[in-house]
Amino acid sequence: xxxxHSIPAMTSALSANALFSLLTLVCAWLTLALMGWLRPHSIRxxxxxxxxxxxxxxxxxxxxxxVYLATxxxxxxxxxxxxxxxxxxxxxxxxxxxxxLLVLGLAGTGISTFAAGYFRTGEGTAPALLGLHYxxxxxxxxxxxxxxxxxxxxxxxxxxxxxSYFLVTSHHRIPEIRSAGxxxxxxxxxxxxxxxxxxxxxxxxxxxxxxxxxxxxxxxxFLATTAFLLALLGFGAKAGLVPMHVWLPEAHPAAPSPVSAxxxxxxxxxxxxxxxxxxxxxxHLKLWWWGVLMLVMGLFSAMFGAIFAAVQSDMKRxxxxxxxxxxxxxxxxxxLSIVFETHNLHLYAALALTAALVxxxxxxxxxxxxxxxxxxxxxxTKTRNLGKLGxxxxxxxxxxxxxxxxxxxxxxxxxxxxxxxxxLLLQSFLFTPQIASSFLNMLIPLGAAALALTAALAAYVMVKFYGVIFLGQPREADLVNAHDANWLExxxxxxxxxxxxxxxxxxxxxxxxxxxxxxxxxxQAVRPGSTMWWIAPIAPEQASYSGLILxxxxxxxVGVTFVLVRILAHGRIRRTAPWxxxxxxxxxxxxxxxxxxxxxxxxxxxxxxxxxxxxxxxDDAAPRYRVAIxxxxxRGVYRPIARSxxxxxxxxxxxxxxxxxxYLLYSFLTLLGLLVFVL
Amino acid sequence: MRAISFLRQFxxxxxxxxxxxxxxxxxxxxxxxxxNRTVPSLWQPYRMLRKLFGKDVAMAHNASPLFxxxxxxxxxxxxxxxxxxxxxxxxxxxxxxxxxxxLIGLFATARVFLSLAAMDVGTAFGTMGARREMMxxxxxxxxxxxxxxxxxxLFGSTxxxxxxxxSKSPSSVVDPSVIFAAIAFLMVLLAENARxxxxxxxxxxxxxxxxEAMILEYSGRHxxxxxxxxxxxLFNYACMGFALFIPWGIATHGSGETGALLLAVLALLAKxxxxxxxxxxxxxxxxxxxxxxxxxxxxxxFLLAVLGLLVHLLQGA
Numbered sequence: 001x002x003x004x005h006s007i008p009a010m011t012s013a014l015s016a017n018a019l020f021s022l023l024t025l026v027c028a029w030l031t032l033a034l035m036g037w038l039r040p041h042s043i044r045x046x047x048x049x050x051x052x053x054x055x056x057x058x059x060x061x062x063x064x065x066x067v068y069l070a071t072x073x074x075x076x077x078x079x080x081x082x083x084x085x086x087x088x089x090x091x092x093x094x095x096x097x098x099x100x101l102l103v104l105g106l107a108g109t110g111i112s113t114f115a116a117g118y119f120r121t122g123e124g125t126a127p128a129l130l131g132l133h134y135x136x137x138x139x140x141x142x143x144x145x146x147x148x149x150x151x152x153x154x155x156x157x158x159x160x161x162x163x164s165y166f167l168v169t170s171h172h173r174i175p176e177i178r179s180a181g182x183x184x185x186x187x188x189x190x191x192x193x194x195x196x197x198x199x200x201x202x203x204x205x206x207x208x209x210x211x212x213x214x215x216x217x218x219x220x221x222f223l224a225t226t227a228f229l230l231a232l233l234g235f236g237a238k239a240g241l242v243p244m245h246v247w248l249p250e251a252h253p254a255a256p257s258p259v260s261a262x263x264x265x266x267x268x269x270x271x272x273x274x275x276x277x278x279x280x281x282x283x284h285l286k287l288w289w290w291g292v293l294m295l296v297m298g299l300f301s302a303m304f305g306a307i308f309a310a311v312q313s314d315m316k317r318x319x320x321x322x323x324x325x326x327x328x329x330x331x332x333x334x335x336l337s338i339v340f341e342t343h344n345l346h347l348y349a350a351l352a353l354t355a356a357l358v359x360x361x362x363x364x365x366x367x368x369x370x371x372x373x374x375x376x377x378x379x380x381t382k383t384r385n386l387g388k389l390g391x392x393x394x395x396x397x398x399x400x401x402x403x404x405x406x407x408x409x410x411x412x413x414x415x416x417x418x419x420x421x422x423x424l425l426l427q428s429f430l431f432t433p434q435i436a437s438s439f440l441n442m443l444i445p446l447g448a449a450a451l452a453l454t455a456a457l458a459a460y461v462m463v464k465f466y467g468v469i470f471l472g473q474p475r476e477a478d479l480v481n482a483h484d485a486n487w488l489e490x491x492x493x494x495x496x497x498x499x500x501x502x503x504x505x506x507x508x509x510x511x512x513x514x515x516x517x518x519x520x521x522x523x524q525a526v527r528p529g530s531t532m533w534w535i536a537p538i539a540p541e542q543a544s545y546s547g548l549i550l551x552x553x554x555x556x557x558v559g560v561t562f563v564l565v566r567i568l569a570h571g572r573i574r575r576t577a578p579w580x581x582x583x584x585x586x587x588x589x590x591x592x593x594x595x596x597x598x599x600x601x602x603x604x605x606x607x608x609x610x611x612x613x614x615x616x617x618x619d620d621a622a623p624r625y626r627v628a629i630x631x632x633x634x635r636g637v638y639r640p641i642a643r644s645x646x647x648x649x650x651x652x653x654x655x656x657x658x659x660x661x662x663y664l665l666y667s668f669l670t671l672l673g674l675l676v677f678v679l
Numbered sequence: 680m681r682a683i684s685f686l687r688q689f690x691x692x693x694x695x696x697x698x699x700x701x702x703x704x705x706x707x708x709x710x711x712x713x714x715n716r717t718v719p720s721l722w723q724p725y726r727m728l729r730k731l732f733g734k735d736v737a738m739a740h741n742a743s744p745l746f747x748x749x750x751x752x753x754x755x756x757x758x759x760x761x762x763x764x765x766x767x768x769x770x771x772x773x774x775x776x777x778x779x780x781x782l783i784g785l786f787a788t789a790r791v792f793l794s795l796a797a798m799d800v801g802t803a804f805g806t807m808g809a810r811r812e813m814m815x816x817x818x819x820x821x822x823x824x825x826x827x828x829x830x831x832x833l834f835g836s837t838x839x840x841x842x843x844x845x846s847k848s849p850s851s852v853v854d855p856s857v858i859f860a861a862i863a864f865l866m867v868l869l870a871e872n873a874r875x876x877x878x879x880x881x882x883x884x885x886x887x888x889x890x891e892a893m894i895l896e897y898s899g900r901h902x903x904x905x906x907x908x909x910x911x912x913l914f915n916y917a918c919m920g921f922a923l924f925i926p927w928g929i930a931t932h933g934s935g936e937t938g939a940l941l942l943a944v945l946a947l948l949a950k951x952x953x954x955x956x957x958x959x960x961x962x963x964x965x966x967x968x969x970x971x972x973x974x975x976x977x978x979x980x981f982l983l984a985v986l987g988l989l990v991h992l993l994q995g996a
Contacts, residue, residue, distance in 0.1 A: 391801065393743045404745070413788040414781055426780055426824070430831050433992070445828055445988055449981065452824040456817030459787060463794050463813050472801030473741060534775060543837045546776040550759065550785070553773070557755035561904070569732040569900050578739035578800045579895055592798075592806035600814045604974055 011067050018068040019076040019093040022101065022146065025064070026139045028057045033135035040128035047119045048488075050131050054138065055112035055492075061142065062105025065098040069516045077148060084151075090210050092148035095520040096281065099357060099513055100145045100273045106499060107265045107364035108138060114372045114492025115258035117485070118379070124170035124256060133170075137163040137262065144270045150199035150209040157195065157270075161188040164267060167259040168251050177254040184251035187237050187244065194234030195274065201227040202282055214282045224283055228290055231278040232297075239271035239327045242301040243633045248324060249308075253316035253384065257375025260316060264323045265368035269360050272330055279338065280353075280521040288342035292440070294335030299450045302328030306457035307605045310464065311598035311629050313386045315374050318465055319367065322410065325458060326363045330356045332451065333425050339444075340428075341522065343435045350515075350524035351537055352428035357514035359421035362409070362503060366418060369406035369496035370465075373399055376489055377469060380482035386465075386594035391474040395482040398490050400470045405497040407466040409504065411459040415547035415554075417503035420510070420535075422455050427543055457601075464597040473588035505547040507535055595627060602629070610635060687768050687940065694944065695761035699914035700724035700907065702951050709959030724910065728903050736899035739800045749796035750897065750904035756789040757911035766918035767943040768930040769840035778837040779827050782919070783820060786871070786912070790816050793905075797893035808892025811970060815877060815889065818977035819867045825984030826867070829860040830923055832991050839919070843926040855994075859987030861924045866980035868920060870973070872913045875962040877973055887967060917954050918947075925950060 014021065032050050039045040073095050080089040119130060140163060143156035165188070169181035203209055204217030219227065233244070240248040252260045279286065305325030312318040333356025340349035376399045377392065378384060393400040409416035414423075429448035433441050474480060485493065503510050515525035526537040534546035565571075580586055602609065610630040616623030655666070704724045711718040720726070738746070762773040763782060777785060794809035831837050833854055834845030870877040873890035882888050894905050922929065928946020930939035968976055 391741070393745065393799075394741065408788070408791065411787075411791055412784070413791060414777070414784040419781075419784050423780060423784070427837075430828065430837065433832060438992070441992055442989065445825070446985070448828060449821040449825055449985070452821040453817060456787070456820040459791055460813040460817050463791055463798075463809065467795055467798035467806070467809065471743070471745070471795060471798040472806065536775075540775060541836060541838060541841045543778040543780070544775045545778060545781045549773070549776040550781075553759045553762070553776070554752070554755045557758045558751045561751055561754055561758075565732070565900055565904070570735075572899075573736045573738055575740050576737045578741070578802050580802070581804065586803070588801060590803050591801050592803065592810060597806075597810050600810065603971065 011071055014064060014067050015071040018064050018098070019078050019091060019146070021064045022061060022093065022142065023078065023080075023091065025057050025061050026142050026146075029054060029135045029139040029142070032057070033132045033139070036128035036131035040126055043119060043121045043127045046127035046131040047116050051112050051116035051119075051134075052488075054135055055109050055116065058105045058108035058112055058138070060105070062102055062109065065101040065105060066513070068093065068098045069095060069102065069513050073516055073520065083155075087149075087151050087209075089152040090148035090212075091143075091146045091152070092211070093146060095516040096273070096276060097145045099517045100269060100360075101142060102513060103269055103361050103364045104138075104141055104145070104266050106361075107368045107496065108262070110365075110492045110495035110499070111258050111261045111265065111368050111372065112138075112492075113495060114261075114375070114489050117488025117492070118258055118372075118375055119256070120379070125166075125172070129166070130170060133163045133166045134259070134262075137167060137267075141266060141270055145273055148211045150196075150203070150211070150214075154192070154196055154199070157192060160267065160270065161185070161192065164255075164259070164263055168255040168263075170256060170259070171254070180247075180250040180254040184247045187247040191234040191237030191244070194230045194237070196234075198227045198230035198234060198278065201230065202278070211277075211282060215284070218284065221285065221287065224285055225287065225290070228279060228283060231275060232290075232294065235271040235275040235278075236297070236331075238274075239268050239331070240301075240324045241297055241327060241331060242304045242324065243637060245301065245305075245324050246631070246634055246638055249317050249320040252320035252323070252371075253314060257316075257371055257378060260319075260374075261368040261371035264320070264371055265364040268323060268327055269364060272327070272334075272356075272360050275331075276334065276521075279334075286338050286342050288339055288437075291335045291338030291340075291342060294331050294338065295444075295447060296335075298328045298331030298333075298335055299447055299454075300328070301325070302332060302454040303450055303457070304328070304608065306454050306461060307601055307608055308629075308631070309461045310457065310601040311595075311609070313594040313598075314384050315377070315386055315389075315465065315469060316371070316384055318386075318461065319370055319374065322458065322461060323363075323367055325454060326359065326367065326410075329422070329425065329451070329454070330359050330363070332356075332447070333359060333428070336425075336428055336432075336444075337522075339435065339440065340431075343437070345431070345434060346522055346524040347526065347538070348428055348431045348434070350518040350522050351424065351431070351526050353518050353522065354511055354514040354526055354537070355421055355424035355428055357517055358424060358503075358507070358510050361510055361514075362417040362421050362500070365496050365499040365503065366406045366409040369493060369500065370403065370410065372489070372493055372496070373403040373406065376485040376493075377482075380484075381476075381479060383476075386468045388476045389469045389474075389479065390472045390476075390588065390591065391470070391479060392482055393470040395480060396470075396484045398484050399493065402490070402493040402497045403466060403470065405500050407462045409500040411462040412455045413459065414545075415504050415551040417500045417507070417510075420504060420507040420545075420547065422451075423545055424511075424537065426451060427537060430543075431538075460601075464594065468592075468594050468597065472591050475588050475591065475593075505551050507547060511535060511537070595625075602627075608632065681772075684770055684772050688762060688771050688773055690940065691765075691767050691771065692758060692762050694947075695766060695911065695914060695918075696758060696907075698947075698951070699761075699910040700728060702914050702917065702955060703910040705952065705955040706959050706962075709956050710963060713959055713963040724906075728907060731898075731903035731906070732900050734899040736901055738898070738901075739896055741800060742896070743799055746796050746799040746896070747901070749792050750901040750908070752792045753789050753908040754904045754911070756785055756792075757908045757915060760785050760915045761911060761918075763839070764915055764918045765840050765843055765922055765929055766947055767940060769843050770931070771840065774838070774840045779830070779839055779842075779919070780824070780837055782839075783823055783827075786915075787816065787820070789908070789912070793893055797896075800896045802896065804888075804892045804895055808889050808895075811889045812893060815870055815973060815977070818974055819870050819980070822863055822977055822981040822984050823867045823871075825981060825988060826860045826864045826923070829856055829984065829987050829991060832988065833857070839922045843922050843929050844931050846923075846926050847929075847931060854991060856987035856991035857924060859983045859990065861920075863980045863984035863987070864920055864923065866976065866983070868916045869958075869961065870977055870980075872916060873909070874958065876965045876968045876976065879967050887970075914951075917951060920954075921947070921950050 140160035147153035309321035
């Protein structure tokens with residue numbers, strides 16, 4: 001009884017000290033990172049002991065952020081006595097950062113739990129290094145979100161990029177992984193430069209780099225646009241917005257699965273956080289066409305990602321492209337919110353932003369879940385190639401069941417969580433006719449159609465993903481030896497699957513948390529609904545949805561039908577061979593392959609691809625069919641850039657002749673030049 | 680008051696479950712008439728269901744629990760969709776749990792489950808059917824959404840009861856955009872329910888089938904549930920069309936109790952009779968398209984819906 005009464009007091013104390021608690025938890029991660037060195041070669045110590053403790057810290061972060069969002073919501077600041085002498089680290093907690101910490105904590109709990117069971121001896125780098133990079137990565141993401149000055153932000157941002165680079169390349173003996181890591185590093189740094197320049201513009205001549213100073217700076221529309229575009233470029237490169245997406249399908253498959261999950265589920269969200277922080281908080285003005293630009297880029301990324309995901313035959317690459325799609329959807333929501341906000345439709349702006357935030361939360365859950373599932377499948381079968389999988393539902397029932405939850409969620413199907421955010425996004429699209437600009441009125445409904453196409457394509461992609469891996473007959477003989485995941489892995493997957501279901505049936509809490517953010521940023525929040533049974537963001541007679549009753553209804557009807565069929569008919573089942581259409585010589589190889597499943601997409605959207613196909617001759621004794629699909633942007637944009645950099649480097653390398661006399665001549669000429677310049 | 684509205688809800692679900700096979704039987708009858716064949720009995724679908732429920736289930740050795748659960752999930756989603764769509768009355772307690780967009784989502788859930796079940800046994804036809812079904816799905820959804828967008832522009836709601844009440848109000852005039860939207864909806868209905876010109880519900884010609892390819896492995900009570908769910912889906916789509924475009928007869932708020940309900944049942948039967956005849960006529964007059972003509976067909980549905988939208992927006996401007 002005493003405990004029960006002390007809960008309100010405890011939550012208010014926690015809420016008041018939220019930032020301090022969060023910083024303590026970040027320190028806890030850093031300590032865990034260093035503790036690996038106590039027994040640097042023991043996978044049992046690092047993975048089975050330190051990672052679960054890290055998972056608990058994740059859970060604590062989520063709890064603190066959640067309590068803060070529910071009760072406090074007053075910004076808190078702490079100046080840390082770290083950094084350079086006259087440049088201390090500023091940290092700040094407000095609803096925006098609390099929401100993203102909630103995402104980080106909730107999904108991180110599942111990922112760390114899974115990782116505890118995942119890492120094996122002899123895979124990749126030494127356990128201590130792995131633990132170090134992993135926990136530094138977590139701490140750096142938290143610090144990015146908590147930073148309140150450009151200096152700390154960039155330090156944390158770079159730490160995040162570097163630690164994740166080392167995690168990506170933990171199997172560094174494989175050349176493809178090294179080159180994927182290198183590409184990731186380049187893109188991360190190009191992005192970081194853009195962000196740095198954006199902060200440079202944002203300080204507006206005051207030369208104070210705290211976020212507080214930037215909030216006070218008044219920029220001309222031109223400078224504000226420059227800052228916004230630089231931020232969009234920088235954060236877009238991190239988030240994987242097309243055309244800055246090229247690193248994502250290379251780096252995500254290269255990393256060990258828990259790291260892919262962290263990068264896709266959590267790290268991409270820090271980029272979303274960054275763009276929101278700059279465009280909604282630091283910049284004091286917004287222009288309507290920024291929103292349109294983000295909307296168009298977001299929708300294009302979403303379609304691009306979905307289409308490319310459909311033609312992949314590597315399961316992790318497929319998920320990586322699907323991340324591009326989901327990031328596109330989030331950017332679409334943010335863009336729409338800016339369009340509404342600049343047309344003074346504040347409530348609808350809040351609705352679109354809520355949709356984007358809830359989708360960010362959902363994506364953290366289902367994408368982490370699916371990446372972790374690929375990890376279990378990879379350990380069980382040693383292959384990422386969809387053409388060599390199949391029928392795993394019979395050998396890995398746990399993973400298959402939990403993966404089904406993730407699959408249905410990411411496909412945007414009610415009553416799971418992916419549907420909630422897509423529904424909210426479509427709802428916000430419905431209000432675009434109220435924008436007082438007939439040009440936008442005409443164009444934006446087409447955006448809604450593109451959104452619907454993307455959502456339906458995502459369902460196609462996920463049917464392919466789940467069907468080819470888990471259903472059907474095993475395409476290789478040794479798949480029957482596949483083993484299910486261990487209990488720690490199941491626990492991690494189960495946590496994430498539970499999140500997918502709970503957010504789906506009780507979206508009120510997620511919408512409420514996002515509402516705290518929109519209230520902070522836009523002074524408006526959509527109501528989750530009049531009762532706790534359904535959500536009706538604008539008005540119940542306009543649109544309402546209840547995942548809980550939907551799920552209960554389906555379960556009830558299914559239950560009643562099952563019982564009735566058993567009573568009125570019978571429950572007899574006779575097991576036979578599958579129907580072979582009169583052709584008994586069928587093999588598992590005759591099932592539709594991943595390539596076959598992608599064929600309609602290749603056929604319909606061929607403008608997106610550069611495709612090379614080699615068909616076997618009719619009388620070929622050992623026929624081989626080969627199809628290579630390439631991204632046009634890679635060939636059209638990145639190859640020329642790489643070539644010109646190479647050319648420039650070659651030109652400059654002429655200077656580097658290797659003879660000392662020549663170098664001395666350079667010094668002499670430089671001195672001479674300087675003298676002429678000075679005199 | 681609450682009890683009565685739950686009673687109405689129950690009546691509506693019961694009517695949907697009971698009438699759906701009748702509607703399928705009626706279309707088959709009309710088709711037989713139009714094609715100069717011997718006309719099957721109107722009760723043929725019920726006889727088939729009874730026969731299938733009595734038979735043993737012959738199931739492949741490697742079928743997973745997903746395969747066994749899917750018929751029940753399909754039936755469950757379709758019954759629930761029937762409970763949400765106002766086919767007889769608008770004042771339904773269940774109507775608020777999903778607006779029309781969520782309803783599309785519910786249909787998509789059923790489609791994904793059926794496709795996954797089709798891939799489960801791992802025969803070539805099942806997977807092919809699943810792939811084609813998902814393809815039709817992603818082509819049809821944007822068109823359907825544009826139709827709903829149009830309805831939203833007219834009546835300011837995506838909830839079907841509000842749409843029915845909006846379009847029944849005396850002040851509303853038939854907007855030209857509705858005609859475009861109605862044609863688009865009809866085209867989507869044909870595609871989504873595995874009818875000609877996209878799919879042929881009566882074919883077992885191996886290379887052209889979509890829906891039949893997916894349910895090839897089902898037998899006995901499972902097949903009965905799948906077939907029943909398919910007729911419920913067609914019935915639901917028809918009722919959705921009625922709610923959007925011809926809502927006459929649906930009992931609204933405050934109309935008399937039993938009399939209005941009886942009238943609504945009669946109106947529904949009349950509308951289904953006409954709709955069935957029209958569907959049979961379309962299916963008789965058109966040939967099945969090649970599978971790669973499906974994008975053009977559904978693209979046209981999409982363009983018609985967009986055209987309707989533009990007509991409406993230009994009128995307003």
